[in-house]
Amino acid sequence: MNKTVNINLAGIFFHIDEDAYLKLQRYLEAIKRSFTDSQGRSEIIADIEARIAELFSERVQNDKQVIRISEVDEVISIMGQPEDYLVDDEIFEDEPQTAYRSKSATSRKLFRDTDNSYVGGVSSGLAHYFGIDAVWIRLAWILLIFGAGTGILLYILLWVLVPEAKTTAEKLMMTGEPVNISNIEKKIKDGFDSVTETVGDVAKNVSDSVSNAAKKIDVNKSANSIKSSSRTFFDTLGDVIMFFFKVFAKFIGVLLIIIGAATLISLIIGLFSIGVANVIQIPGLDFVELANAGNTPIWLVSLFALFAVGIPFFFLFYLGLKILINNLKSIGSVAKFSLLGLWLISVIALIVFGVRQASEHAFEESYTEKTELPITATDTLLVKMKGHDNFNADSYHQDRFKLAYNDNGDKVLYSSDVDIIVKSTTDSVAKIAIRKRADGSDYEKAIARAKNINYDFDFKNKTLLLNSYLTTHPDNKFSDQEVDVILYLPESSVVYFNNSTRHSLHYNTYDGNIVSRDDTNHYLKIGYEEALCLDCPEEGLKVKVKTPRLKIDDKGIEINAKDGKLKIDESGIKAESDDVKFNIDSDGVEIIESEE
Amino acid sequence: MKIENTKAQMRKGVLEFCILSVLKDEDAYVAEILDTLKDAKLLVVEGTIYPLLTRLKNAGLLNYRWEESTSGPPRKYYGLTETGKLFLKELNTTWSELHNAVTIVTSQKNTKK
Numbered sequence: 001m002n003k004t005v006n007i008n009l010a011g012i013f014f015h016i017d018e019d020a021y022l023k024l025q026r027y028l029e030a031i032k033r034s035f036t037d038s039q040g041r042s043e044i045i046a047d048i049e050a051r052i053a054e055l056f057s058e059r060v061q062n063d064k065q066v067i068r069i070s071e072v073d074e075v076i077s078i079m080g081q082p083e084d085y086l087v088d089d090e091i092f093e094d095e096p097q098t099a100y101r102s103k104s105a106t107s108r109k110l111f112r113d114t115d116n117s118y119v120g121g122v123s124s125g126l127a128h129y130f131g132i133d134a135v136w137i138r139l140a141w142i143l144l145i146f147g148a149g150t151g152i153l154l155y156i157l158l159w160v161l162v163p164e165a166k167t168t169a170e171k172l173m174m175t176g177e178p179v180n181i182s183n184i185e186k187k188i189k190d191g192f193d194s195v196t197e198t199v200g201d202v203a204k205n206v207s208d209s210v211s212n213a214a215k216k217i218d219v220n221k222s223a224n225s226i227k228s229s230s231r232t233f234f235d236t237l238g239d240v241i242m243f244f245f246k247v248f249a250k251f252i253g254v255l256l257i258i259i260g261a262a263t264l265i266s267l268i269i270g271l272f273s274i275g276v277a278n279v280i281q282i283p284g285l286d287f288v289e290l291a292n293a294g295n296t297p298i299w300l301v302s303l304f305a306l307f308a309v310g311i312p313f314f315f316l317f318y319l320g321l322k323i324l325i326n327n328l329k330s331i332g333s334v335a336k337f338s339l340l341g342l343w344l345i346s347v348i349a350l351i352v353f354g355v356r357q358a359s360e361h362a363f364e365e366s367y368t369e370k371t372e373l374p375i376t377a378t379d380t381l382l383v384k385m386k387g388h389d390n391f392n393a394d395s396y397h398q399d400r401f402k403l404a405y406n407d408n409g410d411k412v413l414y415s416s417d418v419d420i421i422v423k424s425t426t427d428s429v430a431k432i433a434i435r436k437r438a439d440g441s442d443y444e445k446a447i448a449r450a451k452n453i454n455y456d457f458d459f460k461n462k463t464l465l466l467n468s469y470l471t472t473h474p475d476n477k478f479s480d481q482e483v484d485v486i487l488y489l490p491e492s493s494v495v496y497f498n499n500s501t502r503h504s505l506h507y508n509t510y511d512g513n514i515v516s517r518d519d520t521n522h523y524l525k526i527g528y529e530e531a532l533c534l535d536c537p538e539e540g541l542k543v544k545v546k547t548p549r550l551k552i553d554d555k556g557i558e559i560n561a562k563d564g565k566l567k568i569d570e571s572g573i574k575a576e577s578d579d580v581k582f583n584i585d586s587d588g589v590e591i592i593e594s595e596e
Numbered sequence: 597m598k599i600e601n602t603k604a605q606m607r608k609g610v611l612e613f614c615i616l617s618v619l620k621d622e623d624a625y626v627a628e629i630l631d632t633l634k635d636a637k638l639l640v641v642e643g644t645i646y647p648l649l650t651r652l653k654n655a656g657l658l659n660y661r662w663e664e665s666t667s668g669p670p671r672k673y674y675g676l677t678e679t680g681k682l683f684l685k686e687l688n689t690t691w692s693e694l695h696n697a698v699t700i701v702t703s704q705k706n707t708k709k
Contacts, residue, residue: 009669010669011669011670012668012669031643035647040650040651040654043650044646044647044650047626047646047649047650047672048643048646050626050668050669050670050671050672051626051627051642051646053668053669054627054665054667054668054669057667057668057669058667058668077641078641078642079641079642079643080640080641080642080643080644081641081643082643084640084641084643084644085643085644085646085647
């Protein structure tokens with residue numbers, strides 16, 4: 001028993017068995033695919049249908065008779081296989097491109113092969129695409145997974161973005177086989193297909209792919225005309241250029257993918273570890289918290305930073321994929337716009353955070369304590385600096401903030417931003433002023449932070465022992481805390497700066513600071529607005545003159561007069577005028593008269 | 597290179613010329629053209645003719661009219677246009693030249709052997 005279908009073929013009514021109907025339908029679809037619209041496809045198909053109807057009519061004696069598969073087979077053998085309908089390009093060169101079959105046959109598309117999958121079918125899909133065994137791809141994945149988990153992320157992205165090969169037509173496209181009736185039938189016979197797939201779907205997909213191919217032909221008309229017209233040198237050259245252009249585009253695509261993926265991965269790893277570490281308080285990572293004077297939650301900043309930087313790179317990655325894979329699944333406009341929105345929000349949020357952070361430094365205030373030192377005009381003061389074993393024992397001056405523990409074992413914020421300024425004074429007794437400075441979002445905060453700076457010094461036996469560091473409570477955060485030690489020394493007193501003070505002294509003397517780095521390890525006598533070195537080696541006469549005509553320095557004397565030159569240096573005397581040259585050196589005396 | 601392909605190409609090359617020749621004297625519908633060509637063993641399967649007919653028609657060499665049929669769907673009767681007749685004339689000349697040329701070339705080969 002067989003189910004029958006009623007069909008209308010070229011205006012004639014036929015009863016036909018269902019299996020025969022399906023076969024006929026596939027046959028007609030395959031033929032349809034053999035032609036393009038420009039060849040008059042619909043007309044040709046109508047003619048063929050009319051002929052088939054005629055052939056059926058000859059085989060049907062009365063209206064009740066049903067067309068069985070044997071009749072269909074017979075008619076197909078008369079009409080010929082789809083290949084027989086093809087018009088050869090070589091014979092009909094003026095035909096506008098009929099050879100898309102061979103083209104689509106060689107170009108593969110990337111799909112996920114879920115029939116041969118372990119996880120998502122990405123590997124076997126890639127294997128089909130590149131025409132290699134899936135084992136190699138899987139091996140590459142494993143290597144990539146060991147390479148900092150790059151593989152996992154990439155795999156997930158490909159899993160999401162690459163479409164699955166669901167239909168037979170897609171499966172054929174995946175393996176690069178031409179989508180035609182015989183291949184589809186072969187696949188079905190091989191049991192490749194899922195059972196649920198109906199033949200109607202196949203036919204639909206075939207026609208879809210045909211129309212897609214037809215669309216492509218329109219776009220590529222100019223490129224394709226190269227193939228159909230006679231080949232000239234320039235056509236070949238054009239082909240070569242196109243080929244290199246394509247290779248270049250693929251290369252760019254690969255580059256984009258690598259850049260995008262690498263950035264995304266490093267961003268995620270980096271910011272995730274900072275964010276998480278901050279939440280669960282991993283020791284050693286709290287410097288981030290200390291820099292954060294605005295008190296914004298770090299994980300929030302990390303998240304926004306991830307979006308602000310990551311989203312553009314995601315699009316870069318996506319673009320790269322799109323260049324490589326032309327049938328890439330779109331992420332959809334909703335996703336695109338929400339990503340764009342998220343990006344904008346993140347950027348704005350980061351700007352707000354930045355402004356907040358910056359506003360913490362809006363006010364810089366200082367707080368000064370003055371103490372008298374029992375040093376008079378006849379005394380000699382020795383100035384030394386000492387570091388802290390826990391912070392930096394060598395008292396090296398570096399403007400770095402650091403978290404450390406003080407003697408009581410409390411956590412403190414430490415900085416070595418301590419400067420020494422020396423001034424002369426007419427008072428009889430020396431004075432030391434400790435000026436503490438800090439930033440804050442307003443005056444009160446800045447002052448409070450300045451006052452919270454701990455700084456000590458010691459004065460014993462005419463020796464001033466200064467700390468080379470300052471400390472403050474971590475709650476005060478990094479807000480450019482610094483300490484200036486200002487020494488007011490009476491005139492004609494003598495001061496000696498030990499080498500340990502070198503890094504806290506200024507590079508140069510200037511108005512109001514009379515001691516520089518170069519003056520360490522010397523006895524300095526304080527004068528009015530100056531410090532005279534008492535034990536510096538005599539440097540002798542130091543003359544330095546430099547004018548356009550006259551130059552006197554360590555090397556010698558050089559005079560460039562209007563009519564001649566005179567040069568006296570270690571090697572001898574050289575005099576020169578327009579007419580005469582005169583040399584005295586180790587070789588003797590030489591007079592050269594120029595020949596005119 | 598397959599012999600089948602060469603054969604098919606040779607046949608397809610002269611097919612247009614033959615179709616026009618069949619319609620030289622009187623109009624015919626597809627089945628009649630097919631019968632003639634099949635009898636001459638120029639065609640193995642019928643499918644080949646349809647794209648060719650459409651091509652010739654689109655090129656303005658053929659035109660057609662519809663005629664009712666008692667046994668099946670209406671039939672397309674093809675006939676030569678004026679251009680088609682001129683085209684056929686030219687093809688005839690070319691064919692006789694070609695025929696001559698091929699005869700000469702092939703017979704020369706035979707004599708050499």
